[in-house]
């Protein structure tokens with residue numbers, strides 16, 4: 840296995856991996872300040888609600904609708920909770936999804952919904 844030669848880095852210049860780690864931490868801190876409801880995802884009630892949802896439906900419900908069998912790994916909120924604890928913990932608002940469906944389809948839907956709300960001038 841080839842080994843890359845050592846690179847000179849002037850004093851005070853951090854390694855790229857360390858810079859990325861610090862940027863990620865700063866991003867997480869900023870997100871935590873702007874969206875304090877994100878702490879709900881660390882609540883033991885949420886951990887239990889996730890387990891209950893996966894026990895009830897271990898497959899991605901979105902994939903099932905189109906005939907694909909995919910293991911679920913994300914519990915999605917059917918109606919965006921936006922910090923509303925009742926919606927957040929309501930089991931009828933939970934949907935088992937795979938990461939792909941959650942990150943692509945559902946996030947796209949939520950962005951489109953947000954755009955239409957912004958376009959309507961209600962916010």
Ligand SMILES: [Zn+2]
Nearest residue numbers: 899902937940
């Ligand atoms: Zn899926």
